[in-house]
Amino acid sequence: MNFYQRVYETARKIPEGRVATYGQIASLITTPRAARVVGFALRILPAGTDVPWQRIINSRGRLSIRNPFFSPDHQARLLKKEGVEVFQRGGQWWVDLEKYLWDVRL
């Protein structure tokens, strides 16, 4: 089981209506500072994957995605559909981490 596989595996554990950060995922797997690699793993996902990539955002609650196939608008729409509040400020999408960050202990 390589690092990417573990990223996907962990991502699937994120409950609907919650979000996780890149750093959080990295911490759960191996090293807390491998956040960049998590992003890389998600970046190579095929369109239509069953991995809930939209639930993974950056540490400040922003949608930092840039991939045209997985646009921020798309991600925001998916999150809203799951019940996550998403705010738009200055063309940037935000999520209230205080409310929606995934607590692994749950």
Next chain:
DNA sequence: GGTTTGACCCTAA
């Protein structure tokens, strides 16, 4: 072994 590439993260300006 080394270099390059990031959907990151933190700090400083």
Next chain:
DNA sequence: ATTAGGGCCAAAC
């Protein structure tokens, strides 16, 4: 608010 720089780590050459 934005930008720049450095550090970080795994994968792919």
